[in-house]
Amino acid sequence: MTTPILHHYDLSPFAEKVRTALGHKGVVWASVETPVWPPRPHTVPLTAGYRRIPVLQFGADIYCDTALILDELDRRYPDKPLYPTEQRGAIMAFARWADMAGFMPAATLTTSIIGDGVPAEFIADRIAFMHHDFSRTASMKTAPLDRQRVASLIDLLAQMLSDGRPFLFGERLTAADLAAWHPLWFARSNGGAAIEALLPFDNLSDWMGRIAAIGHGQHSAMAPTDALSVARDAQPIATTGVRDTDPSGLAEGDPVLVIADEANDPIRGTLVAADTRELVIAHVTGAAGTVHVHLPRLGFSAVRDEDA
Ligand SMILES: N[C@@H](CCC(=O)N[C@@H](CS)C(=O)NCC(=O)O)C(=O)O
Structure with a gap:
């Protein structure tokens, strides 16, 4: 193969x-x-x-x-399967929404904390490419909004997991979990104690831990x-x-x-x-x-x- x-x-x-x-x-x-x-x-x-x-x-x-x-x-x-047949449409739609709801707010909230360490070339490139300014100064301006955006994503995920299910759509990991998780993984791995203080990650600790434990396999x-x-x-x-x-x-x-x-x-x-x-x-x-x-x-x- x-x-x-x-x-x-x-x-x-x-x-x-x-x-x-x-x-x-x-x-x-x-x-x-x-x-x-x-x-x-x-x-x-x-x-x-x-x-x-x-x-x-x-x-x-x-x-x-x-x-x-x-x-x-x-x-x-x-x-x-990451898109199990019986839930394919719902998972596709949820994952697409979660990717978009999570990625930019979580990344920008993180650069509001660590932005001074981000290379100037990166900031200039992303302004030109996606018209988004990841400098610390610009990120700080939208941080109050980004914090609410990420917190509302976390709250929704916590509601979905509140019946004790291990993953968002049930017993098995799907694309929905990976899409909702990767922006939070980024914020948590790079934002340190400051991001932990801003967001209710504790509500998702077991779920995040289960996904992180999967690792990257043999490569x-x-x-x-x-x-x-x-x-x-x-x-x-x-x-x-x-x-x-x-x-x-x-x-x-x-x-x-x-x-x-x-x-x-x-x-x-x-x-x-x-x-x-x-x-x-x-x-x-x-x-x-x-x-x-x-x-x-x-x-x-x-x-x-x-x-x-
Ligand atoms: N919808 C795309 C989004 C991918 C995306 O935005 N990736 C970021 C990196 S995490 C990116 O390409 N940033 C610009 C770059 O690296 O050139 C996907 O699901 O693959």
Whole structure:
């Protein structure tokens, strides 16, 4: 079986979501460390412009966005499903909401405490990319709001767990737990005593401890150039093509621009497949040959690329 290669950096909460998913499923994986801010010369050839971290590579197939990455892990490793069939829709929707409700408020509340130690290059990059200022001064201004946002997320999670269930949707860990947990993991690991004093983490201690105990499973470091060679030496997996009834109105072979709901650089390629689950575009690169870039339908839409 093809070894998954995770392109990520240690501090990334969304990457922690995937590292823990890999640990939970007991999948052996390879780890390519990316810089925390661009340039990322070894990631760019693989992603057709998709800029966020993490991305998961299987040979010449690149999966973007953690919602799809976890779904693809379920498809390839069906044991311990993260989206169990009977709760799939509810978990998808909850996880997407929790990712968005938690990530920016928890990150910004944390930089309101540790922001003076954050490199100026990081702050400038994120202002340019997502129009968000993570400097301590700016973060302090929104801290009263961010504290309430994160506290209300924590309160909701505590209500869901109040009947003694080990995980949010019942007896087993799902994508919902990982999505709600990773922003809290980031705040708690980086915010120290100051963040503990601001937020009612105690209400979630057992649940957070259960997830943290999963760990990241067996993995080893891979050089970024080796990941490019893996892509070059592989063929993308077969796809089912584009449905005639696809709501995009696009057809296989069309040049497309994929637009993300959240800030992202333009994503461009040739449409290869589109179904209810994913958009797949072919991207031709010198360094990695032809790769297929997979993006989830939820949160991403494609239009014909008039500039192609
Ligand atoms: N919806 C995306 C969000 C990913 C995301 O925002 N990741 C952050 C890092 S935790 C990021 O890419 N920040 C900008 C960067 O690293 O370039 C997902 O689920 O994967």
